Amino acid sequence: MNxxxxxxxxxxxxxxxxxxxxxxxxxxxxxxQAGGRDPGREVLPAGxxxxxxxxxxxxxxxxxxxxxxxxxxxxxxxxxxxxxDGAPRIIRVKGxxxxxxxxxxxxxxxxxxxxRYLADYDPAVWGNDTPVSGEQxxxxxxxxxxxxxxxxxxxxxxxxxxxxxxxxxxxxGSLQIKDVDNVILRNLTIEAxxxxxxxxxxxxxxxxxxxxxxxxxxxxxxxxxxxxxxxTLTDGxxxxxxxxxxxxxxxQQHDGLLDVxxxxxxxxxxxxxxxxxxKTMLIGNSDGAGATDSxxxxxxLHHNRFEGIVERAPRVRFGQVDAYNxxxxxxxxxxxGYVFGIGASSRLYATDNxxxxxxxxxxxxxxxxxxxxxxxxxxxxxxxxxxxxVAVHNAEIPEETLSTGAGWRPVLxxxxxHPRAVPGIVDRGAGAGRLR
Numbered sequence: 442m443n444x445x446x447x448x449x450x451x452x453x454x455x456x457x458x459x460x461x462x463x464x465x466x467x468x469x470x471x472x473x474q475a476g477g478r479d480p481g482r483e484v485l486p487a488g489x490x491x492x493x494x495x496x497x498x499x500x501x502x503x504x505x506x507x508x509x510x511x512x513x514x515x516x517x518x519x520x521x522x523x524x525x526d527g528a529p530r531i532i533r534v535k536g537x538x539x540x541x542x543x544x545x546x547x548x549x550x551x552x553x554x555x556x557r558y559l560a561d562y563d564p565a566v567w568g569n570d571t572p573v574s575g576e577q578x579x580x581x582x583x584x585x586x587x588x589x590x591x592x593x594x595x596x597x598x599x600x601x602x603x604x605x606x607x608x609x610x611x612x613x614g615s616l617q618i619k620d621v622d623n624v625i626l627r628n629l630t631i632e633a634x635x636x637x638x639x640x641x642x643x644x645x646x647x648x649x650x651x652x653x654x655x656x657x658x659x660x661x662x663x664x665x666x667x668x669x670x671x672x673t674l675t676d677g678x679x680x681x682x683x684x685x686x687x688x689x690x691x692x693q694q695h696d697g698l699l700d701v702x703x704x705x706x707x708x709x710x711x712x713x714x715x716x717x718x719x720k721t722m723l724i725g726n727s728d729g730a731g732a733t734d735s736x737x738x739x740x741x742l743h744h745n746r747f748e749g750i751v752e753r754a755p756r757v758r759f760g761q762v763d764a765y766n767x768x769x770x771x772x773x774x775x776x777x778g779y780v781f782g783i784g785a786s787s788r789l790y791a792t793d794n795x796x797x798x799x800x801x802x803x804x805x806x807x808x809x810x811x812x813x814x815x816x817x818x819x820x821x822x823x824x825x826x827x828x829x830x831v832a833v834h835n836a837e838i839p840e841e842t843l844s845t846g847a848g849w850r851p852v853l854x855x856x857x858x859h860p861r862a863v864p865g866i867v868d869r870g871a872g873a874g875r876l877r
Contacts, residue, residue, distance in 0.1 A: 480603060480627065480628065480876050481501075481502075481509075481531045481533060481601055481603045481627075482502045482504075482531070482601075483502065483627075484497065484498065484499040484500065484502050484625075485497055485498040485499070485625070485668045485670075485709060486855065488853055488854070488855060489668075489709055489711065489741075489853070489855050490708075490709030490710075490711065490741025490743065490763065490853050490854070490855075491706075491707045491708060491709055491739040491740055491741045491761075491763070491853055492666050492667060492668045492707050492708055492709035492741070493709065493853055494666075494707045494739070494853065495666075495707070496666070497666070498623055498624075498625060498666040498667065498668045498707075498709070499529075499599075499623060499625075500529075500531075500599065500600060500601035500623060500624060500625030500668070501529040501530045501531040501532075501599055501600045501601035501625070502529070502531075502601060502625075503529045503599075504528065504529040504530050504531045504601075505528070508525055508528050508529060508530040508531070509530070509531045509533070510524075510530065510531070510532045510533065511533045511535055511605070512532060512533070512534055512535065512538065513535050513536055513538060514538055515538050515539060515540045515542070515594075515611075515614060517538075518532065518534065518538055518594060518611075518614075519594050522594055522595060522596060522597060522600070523595075525597075527597070527598070527599075528599070529599040529600070530597070530599070530600050530601075531600075531601045531603065532600065532601070532602045532603070533603055533604075533605050534602065534603070534604050534605065534609050534610060534611065534629060535605040535609055536605075536608070536609055537608065537609065537610055537611070537612055537630065538610075538611055538612065538614075539612040539613060540591065540592040540594075540611065540612065540613040540614035540615075540634070541588075541591075541592060541612070541613040541614075541634075541635070541637075545588075545635075545637035545638075547591075548584050548585075548587040548588040548591060548637055548638070549584045549587075549637075549638075550580045550581075550583040550584045550587070551580075552576075552580050553577065553580035553581060553583070553584050553638075554577070557577055558577040558578075558581060558641075559687055559688075561573075561575060561576075561577050562577070562578075562641050562643070563688065564643055564650060564688055567643060568643065569643040569644065569648050569649070569650055570643070570644065570648075571643070571644070572642060572643070572644060573640070573641055573642070573643065578640075581638050581640065582638075582640075584637065584638045585636075585637075585638040585640075585655065588636075588637050588638065589655070589656075592613060592614050592615050592634055592656065593614075593615045593617050593656075594614055594615070594616055594617065595617045595619060596616055596617065596618045596619075596621065596624055597621055598621040598622050598623050598624070599622075599623045599624075600623075600624050600625070601624075601625040601626075601627070602616075602624075602625070602626050602627070602629065603625075603626075603627045603628050603629070604627070604628035604629040604630065604672075604873060604874075605628075606874070607873070607874035608630070608874065609628070609629065609630065609873075610629040610630030610631055610632070610672075610673070610873060611629060611630075611631050611632070612632045612677070612678075613632060613634050613635055614631075614634065615634050615656045615657060615658065615659075615660070616631070616658065616659045616660070617660055617662065618659065618660065618661045618662065618664045618667055619660070619662040619663060619664060620662065620663040620664060621664050622664065622665045622666050623665075623666045623667075624664065624666070624667045624668070625667075625668045625670070626659065626667075626668070626669045626670070626672060627668075627670045627671055627672065627876065628671050628672065628873050628874065628876050629672045629673075629873055630672070630673045630675075630677075630873045630874075631658045631659065631672060631673070631674045631675075631698075632658075632675060632676070632677035632678065632679075633656075633657075633658045633674070633675065633676050633677065633679075633695050633696075633698055633718060634656035634657070634658065634695075634696075635679050635694045635695070636654035636655050636656055636693075636694045636695070636696070637694070639652040639653060639654045639692060639693055639694055640652070640653050640654075641653075641687075641688065646690070649689075649690075650688055650689075650690060651690055651693070652687070652690055652691065652692050652693045652694075653693070654693050654694050654695055654696050655696055656696050657696050657697040657698065657699065657700045658674050658697070658698045658699060659674070659698070659699045659700075660697070660699075660700045660701075660702065661699075661700070661701045661702070661705045661708055662702055662703050662705060663702075663703045663704045663705055663733075664705050665705070665706045665707045666707045666708075667705070667707070667708045667709075668708075668709050668711070669699065669708070669709070669710045669711070669713060670709075670710075670711045670712055670713070671711075671712045671713065671870075671871070671872065671873060671875055671876055672713045672714075672872070672873050673713070673714040673716065673872040673873040673874075674698040674699060674713060674714070674715050674716070674718070675698075675714075675715070675716040675717055675718065676695060676716075676717050676718050679694070679695075680717050681693070681695065681719055693719075695718065695719060695720070696720065697720050697721065697722060697723055697753070698715055698718050698721050698722060699715075699721070699722050700722060700723040700724075700726065701722075701723070701724045701725075701738060701740055701760075702723060702724075702725060702726040702730075702734075702738075703726070703730065703733055703734070704733040704734055704737050704738075705737065705738060706737040706738065706739050707739055708739070708740040708741070709740075709741045709743075710740065710741065710742045710743075710745060711741075711742075711743050711744055711745065712743075712744045712745065712867075712870055712871045712872075712875070713745045713746070713871060713872065714745070714746045714748075714871045714872030714873070715745060715746070715747045715748075715750055715754070716746075716747075716748050716749055716750075717748070717749035717750075718749070718750055718751070719750075719751040719752065719776075720751070720752060720753050721747070721750045721751075721752065721753045721754050721755070722753050722754060722755035722756070723753055723755065723756055723758075724738050724740050724755045724756070724757045724758065724760045724762055725738050725757060725758025725759045725760055725784060725785075725787070726758070727758070728758060728784070728785040728812065730758070730759070731759065731785075731786065734758065734759040734760070735759055735786065737759070737760070738757075738758070738759050738760025738761070738762070739760060739761045739762075740755075740760055740761075740762045740763070741762075741763045741764075741851070741853065741854075742755070742762065742763070742764040742765075742767055743763075743764070743765050743766045743767065743854070743855075744766050744767065744858075744863075744866070744867050744870065744871060745767045745768075745867070745871060746767070746768045746770070746867050746868060746871040746872065747767065747768070747769045747770065747780070748770040748772065749770075749772060749775055750769070750771075750780075751775075751776050751777060751778050752777075752778035752779050752780075752782065752809070753782055754769060754780045754781070755781070755782065756781075756782030756784055756809075756811070757781070757782060757783065757784050757787040757789050758784035758785045758786065758787055758812075759784075759785065759786045759787060760787060760788070761788045761790070761847075761849055762787070762788070762789050762790065762791075763790045763851040763853075763854070764781070764789065764790070764791040764792075764794065765790075765791070765792050765793045765794060765851075765854065765857060766793050766794065766795075766857060766858050766860075766863050766866075766867070767794045767795075767863075767867070768794070768795045768796075768797065768863050768864050768867040768868065768871075769794065769795070769796045769797070769807075770796075770797045771796070771797070771798045771799055771802050772799055773799040773800070773801075774799075775799075777802060777806065778806070778809065779806050779807065779808065779809035780796070780807045780808070780809075781807065781808050781809065781816075781818075782809045782811055783808060783809065783810050783811060783812065783814050783816055783843060784811045784812050784814065785811070785812040785814065786812070786814060787812075787814045787816070788814070788815070788816070788847045788848060788849060789814075789816040789817070789818075789847060790816070790817045790847045790849065790850070790851055791816065791817065791818045791821065791830075792817065792818065792819045792820050792821065793819075793820050793821065793857050793858070793859075793860050793863070794821045794822070794860060794863065795821075795822050795860045795861070795863035795864050795867075796821065796822070796823045796824070797824060797864060798823060798824060803837060804823055804828060804830070804833045804834075804837070805833050805834045805836070805837030805838050806834075806837075806838075807823075807830050807833075807834070808830055808831065808834040808843060809841075810834075810838075810841040810842075810843050813844075814844075815843075815844045815845060815846045815847055815848065816831070816843065816844075816845065816846075816847050817845065817846060817847040818830045818831050818845070820860060821860060822860035822861060822863075825861060827860075831843050831845050
């Protein structure tokens with residue numbers, strides 16, 4: 442971005458933040474609610490998490506009438522993202538639009554056959570020492586490339602994407618917020634992409650092998666000033682429990698729901714519902730990414746609801762992550778790994794959260810140590826009682842002792858609710874269809 446454009450963007454955001462109502466008076470998008478309110482033109486409030494840092498996050502709120510789109514198909518959606526001259530835009534998603542409406546067979550390369558793939562790479566035939574290669578692996582890779590081209594949608598700068606009313610969103614698509622600035626996602630139901638062509642890696646999982654999949658529901662990659670608000674992100678129609686197993690391992694077809702990686706910065710994730718997923722949220726995707734990630738990956742998570750989540754809520758590397766007033770629900774019988782993952786050079790500040798754990802779920806497993814890094818975890822409540830999560834973790838899992846004191850204190854917070862009140866407040870307000 443050249444210096445002139447940067448100044449224009451800063452001035453435009455100042456106008457929006459100081460007088461959004463006046464700026465948009467008389468403009469009609471068909472999305473305005475009673476009293477003239479148009480959620481598609483709302484901006485992140487001042488002080489609301491890391492995405493409010495600096496010039497703030499306004500998305501496409503300044504869009505003129507020519508850059509407001511209503512879409513009902515995946516093709517229309519991708520065209521609306523690609524169309525235009527770099528001007529701010531609002532994209533209104535009406536209904537559930539399907540990125541994979543023709544099914545996985547539409548992406549399969551001629552000659553690819555899962556049965557043949559399984560026969561060729563069965564550990565009893567192939568072994569567990571060498572990554573798979575050969576004709577069927579080449580055809581699988583070609584099939585995966587076709588799906589990749591079809592289901593990824595690249596979001597430009599200065600864009601707001603918002604669901605219309607209740608029951609609008611994206612099935613099986615992957616939103617790529619990559620190397621841009623100033624994006625807002627609101628009121629969408631996002632069903633995690635289903636990888637049609639996972640790869641078998643016989644050398645993974647300590648040499649016992651594993652199926653590896655691609656595609657996150659939303660990935661924020663190298664981007665700044667992103668606000669993700671009041672969405673529902675879930676495995677939806679394809680929970681892991683519905684997936685088959687081959688070679689003794691689940692045929693894993695899901696990756697992340699929302700990942701923030703590769704130098705992304707100034708992100709606020711608020712009032713979302715994350716449901717029924719395994720690897721939910723990475724903040725920083727590699728221990729070796731210090732050159733791009735150090736001093737960045739500043740993310741705020743507040744008033745989100747996590748239920749049926751196995752792990753990564755979130756797992757953090759490098760970032761200064763502020764997690765407060767979230768509600769974490771671990772139900773009876775569900776698979777559970779951990780909530781907060783403490784990774785390389787991370788500085789997690791997790792306070793004033795509520796955790797509802799089913800009987801028998803270990804409080805010590807709420808935290809998971811991946812690397813030596815200090816954290817602050819204060820005033821968190823488990824089943825209505827205040828618990829020192831670090832002390833309990835260190836007592837229950839002494840071989841993974843965690844140190845306290847993240848070394849910083851968040852200042853970009855809105856009203857902080859008492860953790861005892863969080864379950865009621867968050868359960869009523871989080872997720873798509875609950876814009877206030």
